[in-house]
Amino acid sequence: MATKEVIFADRLTNLSVHNGLVRIDLGVIVGPGKTKEGKDALTVEPTHQLVIPLEGFAALVAAQQALLKKVVEAGKKRSAAKAVEAPAS
Numbered sequence: 001m002a003t004k005e006v007i008f009a010d011r012l013t014n015l016s017v018h019n020g021l022v023r024i025d026l027g028v029i030v031g032p033g034k035t036k037e038g039k040d041a042l043t044v045e046p047t048h049q050l051v052i053p054l055e056g057f058a059a060l061v062a063a064q065q066a067l068l069k070k071v072v073e074a075g076k077k078r079s080a081a082k083a084v085e086a087p088a089s
Contacts, residue, residue, distance in 0.1 A: 013046045022057040024050040 009026035016023050026048045033043035052060065 007048050009047065011044050013044055017054065020054050022052050022054060024052070026050065 013027040014025035027044040
């Protein structure tokens with residue numbers, strides 16, 4: 001039986017396509033840093049790379065879009081329910 005590894009990422013650090021494969025670099029925030037302009041920023045360190053065929057990436061994006069639509073709809077329902085429950089001033 002295969003084991004499942006959970007990988008956490010704060011950010012995508014790079015996304016590219018080469019020879020029909022999509023490479024997604026994942027990273028975690030390791031602390032404060034500075035931009036090239038000297039402004040405060042977070043430092044992100046690359047940790048893992050996901051490599052997936054283009055067809056699989058298209059399915060992944062479709063699944064993300066469907067999930068995002070559900071999250072937005074749930075947020076709208078929650079906001080509407082709070083508006084109904086709020087006492088009139």
